[in-house]
Amino acid sequence: MWQSLLGDEVGVQLMLLGSAFVLCSVIGVERQVRRKSAGYSTHVLVGLGACIFTLISAYGFSGLAGADTPHDPTRIAAQVVSGIGFLGAGVIFKGSSTVRGLTTAGSIWITAAVGMACAAGMVALAAVATVGYLITLLVFAPLVRKIPTDSADTDIRVVYTDGTGAMRHILEVASSNGFSTSFEGSRKTQTKDGATVVTVDLRFLGGAAPQTMIPALTEIPGMRSVKSTKALATAEGEDVD
Structure with missing residues (x-):
């Protein structure tokens, strides 16, 4: 079907590669x-690379196929799937009690899939x-974050x-x-006395309410303030997600 529209395999390959470029650019x-640590360039290169490898697998060795050399276009594609797993693992950061980069790793995974689908x-x-x-x-991720949990605070x-x-x-x-800890945001500011203070929003997930840790957190050297964001929002008259 593609060849009837564009006339030759080169045109088909360039069109499929262009499709991969556009769609992976969106991601x-x-x-x-x-x-994020893996931004526009990373995702476009991953998608184009997956697309090119799949095109090579589909078209690059077709002339070598014969009775004694069967052509299997799925071999390179299967290796792309395995290789992307290592690249995705490279953007995942695991601290003593935090794990970050899982969504970016997933986006790299789906970018490779989009590139391979275009090539096919x-x-x-x-x-x-x-x-x-x-x-x-x-759309859905922000809505899911608004769903109340067992412990709203x-x-x-x-x-x-x-x-x-x-x-x-x-x-x-x-x-x-x-508790496991995730970072929701941070910023640095200067106080009137010239000191640099860091404001960090943290999310604590565990069996008990995070408020039980507030007394221990306030005793940490250098700590200036420890408050639940729900209490802050209530004081400021804001809605709490």
Whole structure:
């Protein structure tokens, strides 16, 4: 069908590669806007690489196929799937009690799948997968975060003096109390006395309420403030996610 539209295999290959470029660019832009470690360039290169390898597998060795050399176009594609797993693992950061980069690793995985689907001529499937990716991250994920949990107060905002090593002690306290910790955001500011303070929003997940740790967190050297974000939002008259 493709050859009847474009006339030759080269035209087909270039069109499929262009489709992979466009769709993978959409995924890469989303990651770039969110300032992730693997941004636009990484995702486009992964998608194009997966597409090229699949095209090579489908077209590159067809002339060598014969009775004694059967052509199996799935071999290189299967190796692409295995290789992308190592690349995805490289963007995952695991601390003593935190794991970050899982979504970016998943985006790299689906980018490779989109590239391979384009190379296989399944452009419609690749386009639907790209749309599904965007809907999942931009629509459903924010909605899921709004669903109330058993403990609504899982987020705590801490303010500490920069350079005191307070974050290391925070993670130690959380770990010793059975909590896993994720970073929701941070910023540095200057106080009137010239000191640099760091404000960090943390999410603690565990069996008990995170508020039980507040007394221990306030005793950490360099700590200036420890409050639940729900209490902060209530004080400011805001809605709590």
